Amino acid sequence: MKSIIVHGGAWDIPDDMLGDHRNGVSSALSAGWDILTNGGSALDAVQAAINKMEDDPTFDAGRGSFVNMAGQIELDASIMDGRTMRAGAVAAVRNILHPITLARAVMDKSEHVLLVSDGAMRFAREQDIPFCGADDLLVGREFERWKEIQTRPAYSGREAFAGSTNPGDTVGCVALDDQGNVASGTSTGGTPNKYPGRVGDSPIIGCGTYAVNSVGGVSTTGWGEAIIKVVLAKSIIDAIDMLKMTPEDAAQHGISILHSRVEGYGGVIVLTKKGKFGIAFNTPRMARAYMSDEISEPVVTV
Ligand code: GLY
Helix, strand or coil, X not given: CCEEEEEEEEECCCHHHHHHHHHHHHHHHHHHHHHHHCCCCHHHHHHHHHHHHHHCCCCCCCCCCCCCCCCCCCEEEEEEECCCCCEEEEEEECCCCCHHHHHHHHHHHCCCCEEEHHHHHHHHHHCCCCCCCHHXXXXXXXXHHHHHXXXXXXXXXXXXXXXXXXXXXXXXXXXXXXXXXXXXXXXXXXXXXXXXXXXXXXXXXXXXXXXXXXXXXXXXXXXXXXXXXXXHHHHHHHHHXXXXXXXXXXXXXXXXXXXXXXXXCEEEEEEECCCCEEEEECXXXXXXXXXXXXXXXXXXXX
16 A cells, blocks of 8 residues: 655645645655655655655745745754654755755664754765755745845744744655555745744654654644644644544644644644545645545645
């Protein structure tokens, strides 16, 4: 049984960006699905799908990411292998187009789970992970947003996510391969105008990403400060495992906790060990796509 689900962020995606989001999640899904159908692993499928969205300037991940208060782009990512429960993550890395690839290297080639900033970049050099120029990550849309924010007397991440209308284009993927292995990953540029060194939920295992073969996997998107406080990804896995919720109900349960306990906004994708999907969000829209052996065509929705 093979299944894969991707997301490209939950927010009030404007009408004129719907096509780009649809195309972006669709092409990421295809990249991951191709790997699964050729006998590849869930981990490789997750990495390939996320690499596609990191390349795509539509999303707040890799190229196209938000700019921080200091005018830099700092990226976070994590990946988890549900078979072994190994995990790798990086935070606040600069000049790397594919932070999920670096997170995978942390998982595969170090004894650690999370490396940050200069240490993560030193590890990237040791592992021959390609570096790029800052201009390769920056797009005009985000430079304009950053300039506009600098004209405001005050602006905070809470302002960016406390309402449902602000951008949150974090990307993620969960996959199940024919061997019954689940993997999950998430990649992001974080929040607009974030404080330098700020780290959100995406690289925190249990918050942005979680996978365990006996249950399934989750990737989240939304306001990281809120998501961290409710340990969102692991809370959803626990709801399936211990409360015996369906993936749909567990996804909704996670978003309800996020909103009722910490006034958070965001979205989640869930995939169980049996290849069943759950999706929930409390923003006007969320870009997502999924495919499995049980359906004839990919489902792509924004
Ligand atoms: N969920 C992405 C972030 O807050 O960094």
